[in-house]
Amino acid sequence: MSYDNHTPDSRLRSLIDRFGYPHLLTATLTLVAATILLGVAAKATGSGLACEANWPRCDGGPFNLLPANLPSFYEWFHRFVAMFAGFAIVGSALAAWRLPDVDRRVTALVVLGMVLTPVQVALGRETVKQYTMDILSLHFWTAVTIFTLFLVATVSVWAPRLSKPHVLGSLALGIAAVPAHVVLSPAVDAGIATYSPTMQLTQYAVTLTLLGAAIVAAMVGRRRFSGRAVTALLAGPPLVVVVLFFGRRAVNPALEAPYLVAVVALLSTFAVAMVWSRREVPSDENSTALSP
Structure with missing residues (x-):
């Protein structure tokens, strides 16, 4: 299966042609992993309730959009990277849906990851608003599920070369x-x-x-x-x-x-x-x- 020689019919296809769909999935997987680890760091340092329990805003700068101190920065940076991970997840799913030579099983995996993303965002908000252990645990395992979906999808597209x-x-x-x-x-x-x-x-x-x-x-x-x-x-x-x-x-x-x-x-x-x-x-x- 080839992921390289596509006929571009949009900016999205042109971008995928240049870098390849496997590379897009790899970048998305990296962002998802970084989001998980930054979330662990925020929890471990007790920064989960920083930003004065504001969400999605923080506790400093114009309109309280920026962090006011180091603990707030941990939480804010976790959200910042998570935002780009979310964009990458959506982009990977849309690209898989539009590109005819992406295996439909791969498409199903990344689309499911995209469907779970707003659930994960909502759980992230609740960890700030309520901060109960049940919500924290569900937030973590949903993140691991998304990571696993994209991990399997990424390995699938690289598998012919391994x-x-x-x-x-x-x-x-x-x-x-x-x-x-x-x-x-x-x-x-x-x-x-x-x-x-x-x-x-x-x-x-x-x-x-x-x-x-x-x-x-x-x-x-x-x-x-x-x-x-x-x-x-x-x-x-x-x-x-x-x-x-x-x-x-x-x-x-x-x-x-x-x-x-x-x-x-x-x-x-x-x-x-x-x-x-x-x-x-x-x-x-x-x-x-x-x-x-």
Whole structure:
């Protein structure tokens, strides 16, 4: 499937022709990830209720549009980047809808992400107006859902160019990221007292890396392999979600054990997938070898 040689019939098509739809999706995914991490930073630093609980305005400058202090800046900058992420999400969905050579499954993913975006915006407003743990949690998981939709869509459009080395590289990254996730969690130290904003931000960055590595390995492996390695690769993404779920609650000592069990299961799955994937001969190479 080609995403490069389109006949331009609008400014949108001309822009996509120049940079390519896969690049547009990659940029959108990057903005969504940045929005999530900035939201974590705002929460971790206690800046979520800065801007004097105004939304979408802040607490300084003309019409209270700008931040008045450093905590307000964290919250304001999170909203600022989120605005551009929203524009990119809408642009990606419209481009997928208009371009005939974008796979309809990719279109469905990004359109669903666009549909969830106003829901996420509304939840963001409620985190300022009400700031309850239920709303904060729903706001976070909706963001992760949007990120996952665009992650799968992005990997889908790049998948024809990815091969076995990308699977192995993703698994190696995942194996390295799992212990980093544990070291950064409150489960290995004194709990919430030492769970600093920097640790929280870094741990969530590692989490997104884990999710990305698992999905790349699973999607590309399923495309390139046909043996038992596929089973282990497909088990990776759900286990990352389990690690994320319990990792967010590992500040509670009672939930440290499920978190550590999930971590061990994920690390073991990555290791097994690595061994089996190294032994696996890609299906396209098998086809070439069997050709007369």
